[in-house]
Amino acid sequence: MSKGEETRQAILDEAFSMASCVGVGGLSIGALAERTHMSKSGLFAHFGSKEELQLAVLRESQQRFADIVLRPAFRQPRGLTRLRAIVLNWLDWTREACLPGGCVIMAAAAEFDDQPGPLREEVKNGLLAMRRTLAETIAKAIETGELRPDTDIDQFAFELEGIYQVTQQSRRLLDDPDADRRALIAFDRLVRDNAVLKEKE
Template identity: 65%
Template sequence: MGKGEETRQGILDEALALASQVGVSGLSIGALADKAGMSKSGLFAHFGSKEEMQIAVLREGQQRFVDTVVRPALKSPRGIARLRAILTNWIDWTRRAKLPGGCPMNAAANEFDDQPGPVRDAVEAGLADGRRLLANAVRMAIEAGELRPDTDVDQFVFEFSGIVLVTMQGQRLFREKDASQRALDAFERLVRDYAAPSANA
């Protein structure tokens, strides 16, 4: 890895941390350059435009998400156990990833959903990836015979995502201490409703 890639990576690390607190649209070149200990123009040269930088930050966040949430969950056996692992990893993934704030992708989703452009596209693609990944895990649970064969996969993913979103809001805005417990309870209720009859009869 050349020197350029190295500092670029360092910048993205700082940027992700900052974005988790102030959002992707709240990221400014000047503030980021200060954090990274370099000049505005020097930092700027790595991306060419602010928009490119924002997209790079989102990509970085996505990769960090995979490393923190998805990859470790693969150690749990396919099926409901793995879905549960994804949930528990997900709902405090920014803490695990040592980010000082909340999920940058989620914040960006709220910031850019009404502002068409490349950044919005990147956010949508990123979150769609997450849903696709979830859907695969659900399908595995069906194949494993733990969820009913006629389970509406997209509906399951939809409700699962709702649990994630409200848990994050509970943690970050309301500082609810028992948000993750509520998330688990909601999850158990969800899988109970979609469970294959043979599994827990």
């Protein structure tokens, strides 16, 4: 790893945690330079434009998300076990990734949803990929016979996303201590409604 890549990564590390607090749009090169003990121009040279920096932060976020949330969950056996692992890691990932200001990607989604450009596309693709990953995992839980074959996979993923979003909001804005518990209740209900019928107990 050359010196350049090294500092570039160091900048991204700082930018990542900074973006958690002020949003990807709220990043400023001056402030970032200060926190990395660099000159504005020296830092700037690594990216060429602010937008390129923002894109790099988004990509960094997605990679960390994959490392922290998805990869460990995919070591679990396919089916509901794995799906549940994703949900648990997901709910926990802002803590795990040291994101003092919440999930960078979700914040960016709200920020750029009506501002056409590369940033919007990047966020959109990231979220679509997440939906796809969820869908595949759900499909495997059908294969294992845990969920009913007529389960609406995309609907399932859709509702899962909703649970995640409201949990974040409840935790961060409303300071609701029950948010995580509620998220799991909602998840269990979602699973139960799509599970194959067991013997009546």
